[in-house]
Structure formats: structure tokens, C-alpha cells
Amino acid sequence: MRAVLVREFGPTDEVEVGETEAPLKLGTEVVVDVHAAGMNPIDFKTVIGKGAAKAVEPLLPWIPGGDVAGVVAEAPYEAHDLQPGDAVFGIVNHWRTRGSYAEQAVVPSLALALKPESLSFEQAAAVPCAALTAWDAVVRVAKARAGQRILIHAGAGGVGHFAVQFAKYFGAQVATTVSTRNVDFARSLGADEVIDYTQSRFEDALQKVDVVIDLVGNVADDTGTRSLDVLKHGGLYLNVPTGSWPEYAAAARERGLRSSSVKVESDGSNLGIIGRLIDAGDVHVEVQHIYPLDQVHDAFAELQGGHVRGKLVLKIR
Ligand SMILES: NC(=O)c1ccc[n+]([C@@H]2O[C@H](COP(=O)([O-])OP(=O)(O)OC[C@H]3O[C@@H](n4cnc5c(N)ncnc54)[C@H](OP(=O)(O)O)[C@@H]3O)[C@@H](O)[C@H]2O)c1
Known part of the structure; x- marks a missing residue:
């Protein structure tokens, strides 16, 4: 699969876009075909060797990205609530499995919720974290x-x-x-x-x-x-x-x-409530810019500038 790859910690313009093996799911994790990945400051902080760099060092080449919106490719098990074809959004445990700046990600099922119907995948990826x-x-x-x-x-x-x-x-x-x-x-x-x-x-x-x-x-x-x-x-x-x-x-x-x-928890049930507030028109999602995966360096530069209005999102497919 194509992904953003961090081979060693350093400047964000040194990350690569290349091929890597798809992630393997464990237990009740869900395999998601990623349509869009939201960007958060922790992503660039970790790429430059701060943030959670120590924790993800064993995963190098690491893939950044917590926020994901996409479609379930593989369910935890046959009778699970989430099934192939469901549109979902949530937070990847990018400290364990590598992240969402990739064509596929594995996500704990309890960290996912159904994508709000009123949002595109790009808008939905801006929400979770x-x-x-x-x-x-x-x-x-x-x-x-x-x-x-x-x-x-x-x-x-x-x-x-x-x-x-x-x-x-x-x-x-x-x-x-x-x-x-x-x-x-x-x-x-x-x-x-x-x-x-x-x-x-x-x-x-x-x-x-x-x-x-x-x-x-x-x-x-x-x-x-x-x-x-x-x-x-x-x-x-x-x-x-x-x-x-x-x-x-x-x-x-x-x-x-x-x-x-305060530290964010990847709670799919609260995310489901937030999704319903969005669909009801009570909460607006602001996306300043959507970048194709190939322009991840420009996206990182804008994020690091510290003056994004709302969110930045990478379009993966
Ligand atoms: N503990 C956790 O679990 C957790 C979770 C999420 C985020 N965080 C951290 O929380 C911080 C905020 O995250 P974020 O995603 O909201 O970041 P962000 O979207 O990158 O924040 C950008 C915003 O900050 C504003 N800003 C910059 N300097 C400011 C100042 N001096 N006073 C007031 N506003 C200012 C900018 O507005 P203007 O352009 O108008 O200046 C811009 O809209 C980051 O450090 C992030 O790493 C921690």
C-alpha cells in the first residue's frame, strides 16, 4: 500500500511517500480502507523527534496519523456491528500499529463510529482527535x-x-x-x-x-x-x-x-454522539485545506505554521 513513511525522525520535508506492507489486524481491530486522514500537531511533533517519538521508534519506518475516515475492509468477526462496506471514522492507535497517512489502517473497533451522513470522508477525517x-x-x-x-x-x-x-x-x-x-x-x-x-x-x-x-x-x-x-x-x-x-x-x-x-481518549461512543450533533446541524466542521497524499510536505509546513483555521486533511483515495 502507499503511505507516508518516516524512516528516521527529522525535518518533515524528509518524510517519503512510498510502498509498504499493509498492517496486520489483531483481535477486534478493524481493517479500514482509508479515504482521508486528518492531521494533528502531534503528527509533526513526532516526525521531528518530539511528541511520541520514543514510543514509536520500534515501529520505524513509522506512518504518522491518528485521524481516519474510510470504509471497513475487514470486520473484527462475522456478527460484529461493523461490517465490510460501512463508512466509519475514528482514531488509529498509531503508537502500536502505525498510522492513517496510508491506504489501509487497523483501528480498535471501540475507537470507531459510523461516519456522519452529512460529512464527506475528508470532513469526517477532520473530526476525531x-x-x-x-x-x-x-x-x-x-x-x-x-x-x-x-x-x-x-x-x-x-x-x-x-x-x-x-x-x-x-x-x-x-x-x-x-x-x-x-x-x-x-x-x-x-x-x-x-x-x-x-x-x-x-x-x-x-x-x-x-x-x-x-x-x-x-x-x-x-x-x-x-x-x-x-x-x-x-x-x-x-x-x-x-x-x-x-x-x-x-x-x-x-x-x-x-x-x-487533558489527554484525548479514542472513544468511539462519544465520537458517535459528536457525529449525531454534526448531522443535526448543531456542530460545524471547519476544514481549511485538503491536500493529496503527494503534497504531504506542504501540508506539514502549513500545520507547523501554527495558524490553521479548523483542520487540514490528507486525501488518500
Ligand atoms: N493532550 C492531548 O491529548 C492533545 C490532543 C489534541 C491536541 N493537543 C495539543 O493542543 C494544542 C492545540 O491543538 P490543535 O489541534 O487545536 O492545534 P492547531 O489546530 O494547530 O491550532 C492552531 C490554532 O492556534 C491558534 N493560535 C496560535 N497561537 C495562538 C495564541 N497565542 N493565542 C490564541 N490562539 C493561537 C491559531 O489561531 P490564529 O491563526 O488566529 O492565531 C490557530 O487557529 C497543540 O499543542 C496540540 O498538540 C493535545
Whole structure:
């Protein structure tokens, strides 16, 4: 099968597109003919030797990519819910089996859901990792609800645009930070307060927030540390790019705040709920750009730039 191959960790323009053996399924994994693969920052972080590079080193030549949308080629067993021909989306366990930037992938059956009927394969591939991360932060951990004020950093990005919509769906008052070109986009997602971080500091505009969902961390302008200034006593700081600020928990504790990291879980049943919200028209999926597999280097360059609106997707077939 054709796939993006990482023979050794290094610059993303050194990955190859070439032939490799199809993955072997184990137990209740599903073989999926991949139509599209969504891209996430962890993909390039791992390619350049950070992210999960240590974990995937034994799999070199490794194939990046968690997000997948495609068609079931081989079911776990004869009477399983998922059967050949079903259109599905979900997250490949790319730390065990190699990833979705390939013509075939194997995916744990519980990490898959039926593809929303209203979405193309390319749109569906944009959903799993970003939307499930947003769901875990906004719904499972923060328990978004009416009466709660939530600040979401990077509300125009992959995780952020879902997080804003989920928080609004569950009735919270939502503030978000974006750059100038994304102010109208963030409003279209339902954000009540949109702060252009290139023009003003969010801590000057906001105070007494119940929850901060930090999708930026301390890599840019000490966004994480400054976030503690806007929380009310006992408020909750959630750190998603965990590597960017390992000391966040001690800093939050010193200020009388609660804090946690959030790590995405490949949960097909939550993904099914998200798919139904999408089909009902309650959640919009933003895809900035679809690249053919051969243009993976351009796609990686755009992803690494850090200013994608919504998602980037590779079209595999
Ligand atoms: N822990 C986990 O399991 C997990 C899961 C998913 C993601 N993550 C991590 O979470 C982070 C976000 O992921 P993602 O997929 O949403 O990334 P992404 O889509 O690449 O984020 C891009 C967005 O970030 C915005 N941005 C950049 N600098 C900003 C700043 N200083 N303030 C506010 N917004 C800013 C950009 O908006 P503008 O163009 O308007 O600046 C752009 O829309 C990444 O570090 C990723 O690795 C962790």
C-alpha cells in the first residue's frame, strides 16, 4: 500500500511517500480502507523527534496519523456491528500499529463510529482527535453548563473550534482568543466574547472566569501562566498541550486554583454522539485545506505554521 513513511525522525520535508506492507489486524481491530486522514500537531511533533517519538521508534519506518475516515475492509468477526462496506471514522492507535497517512489502517473497533451522513470522508477525517479532545475538556472534565464562564484559547484551531461549539451547546458563556483574521469566524461559532490576542491582553478583558481551556500553553506569550490571572478562586485550569508547561499544576495550586491536563481518549461512543450533533446541524466542521497524499510536505509546513483555521486533511483515495 502507499503511505507516508518516516524512516528516521527529522525535518518533515524528509518524510517519503512510498510502498509498504499493509498492517496486520489483531483481535477486534478493524481493517479500514482509508479515504482521508486528518492531521494533528502531534503528527509533526513526532516526525521531528518530539511528541511520541520514543514510543514509536520500534515501529520505524513509522506512518504518522491518528485521524481516519474510510470504509471497513475487514470486520473484527462475522456478527460484529461493523461490517465490510460501512463508512466509519475514528482514531488509529498509531503508537502500536502505525498510522492513517496510508491506504489501509487497523483501528480498535471501540475507537470507531459510523461516519456522519452529512460529512464527506475528508470532513469526517477532520473530526476525531480534535473533537474528542474538545469533548473530554469541555464536557467530561469541565462539565460545561449554563451559569459557567469558560475561556478557550485558540478557539479558531482544530480543537478550539469544536470546544467553543460544545461549550455553547451545553449553555456556558464562552470567551475565546484568536488573531484578527479569525474574529468573525469565532463569532460564527457562537463565542460570546472574542479577544483578538494580537490587539489586547486577555487578562485585561476578562476576570472571574470559572474554567480556562488552554490550547496554547506557555509556548506563546506565557499564555498558560497568564491564564491563572483570569480565574476566580477555586476555578479550573485545563492544560491540553501538556509538554508546553509541565509546572502548571504547582503554579495553579499556589493560587488556590484547581488544574489538570487533558489527554484525548479514542472513544468511539462519544465520537458517535459528536457525529449525531454534526448531522443535526448543531456542530460545524471547519476544514481549511485538503491536500493529496503527494503534497504531504506542504501540508506539514502549513500545520507547523501554527495558524490553521479548523483542520487540514490528507486525501488518500
Ligand atoms: N493532550 C492531548 O491529548 C492533545 C490532543 C489534541 C491536541 N493537543 C495539543 O493542543 C494544542 C492545540 O491543538 P490543535 O489541534 O487545536 O492545534 P492547531 O489546530 O494547530 O491550532 C492552531 C490554532 O492556534 C491558534 N493560535 C496560535 N497561537 C495562538 C495564541 N497565542 N493565542 C490564541 N490562539 C493561537 C491559531 O489561531 P490564529 O491563526 O488566529 O492565531 C490557530 O487557529 C497543540 O499543542 C496540540 O498538540 C493535545
